[in-house]
Amino acid sequence: MRRYPDMKVELTLEGRAIDIVAEGFDAGIRLAEAVPQDMVAIPCGPETRxxxxxxxxxxxxxxxxxxxxxxxxxxxxxxxxxxxxxxxxxxxxxxxxxxxxxxxxxxxxxxxxxxxxxxxxxxxxxxxxxxxxxxxxxxxxxxxxxxxxTPPFPGLCLYYPRHRHMTAGLRAFVDMVREETKLAARIGGVQSPSANRRSSQTRLS
The missing domain is CATH 3.40.190.290 (D-Maltodextrin-Binding Protein; domain 2)
Incomplete structure (x- = not known):
């Protein structure tokens, strides 16, 4: 937020899988295995078990x-x-x-x-x-x-619609997630709570 002082973010945590397009969200976060095939998925967390x-x-x-x-x-x-x-x-x-x-x-x-x-x-x-x-x-x-x-499997992914125009806010958010993921990998990874297999959704403006 400090890096983008003009950006507004609305983050919603849900205990259910929702349709981010139908409900008006720019992006979502889920376990990789649960990301719909018509979405662009960007890994943002380490493997989990x-x-x-x-x-x-x-x-x-x-x-x-x-x-x-x-x-x-x-x-x-x-x-x-x-x-x-x-x-x-x-x-x-x-x-x-x-x-x-x-x-x-x-x-x-x-x-x-x-x-x-x-x-x-x-x-x-x-x-x-x-x-x-x-x-x-x-x-x-x-x-x-x-x-x-209990072998490991791919962790959390940021995902967004493949065919929707990417707004400046979403592009900045995606770039930030990529940078933070690379940084976490260099210092040994940061795990995220995923056991409830919850999804989170984000609106950006």
Missing amino acids: FIVVGAPSYFARSSVPRSPLDLLAHECIRRRMPSGKLYHWEFEKRGGEQMVLDVPGRLTLDNDSLMVEAALEGLGLAFVSDFWVTGHLAAGTLRAVLDAW
Whole structure:
């Protein structure tokens, strides 16, 4: 904002995927895998992973899962999606084998921060973005399992309509994102919270 004092920015965070064209936004930010094919996508974040984590207190009374199928015998912290549906945990082994599970669990949440807190309390296993738990893993307050089944995938992208005229404001915003992404890569990357797979939209003027 200091660099472009005349620019006005309206940022909206949504727990749902929206049509940025229909709702009048200049650009949006989503995980790369969720960007519509008719959009221009610019990577603006590092690779991310969704990982299964649990507290030492949980593993003190439960076995360590060696395969995703073992989760069917565990207490899992389930995720309620913005659509109202329960998220089925998705796994992919390095080499291509895939598995999707409707995991069992008595606790269902729709917020990643709460999922991490519940996992820290030993209430079950959580499936969250590594962004949320890096510090806890380093401190040993959480432990990651099933590492071979949770490979990294492309992170967040800025996207905008391919065939729409690019305004001066949007062009400046895109250039800024590219510069910041390059800078972050040079200094080792900056992770962004993406575990809720939320989207954000931006209006520029």
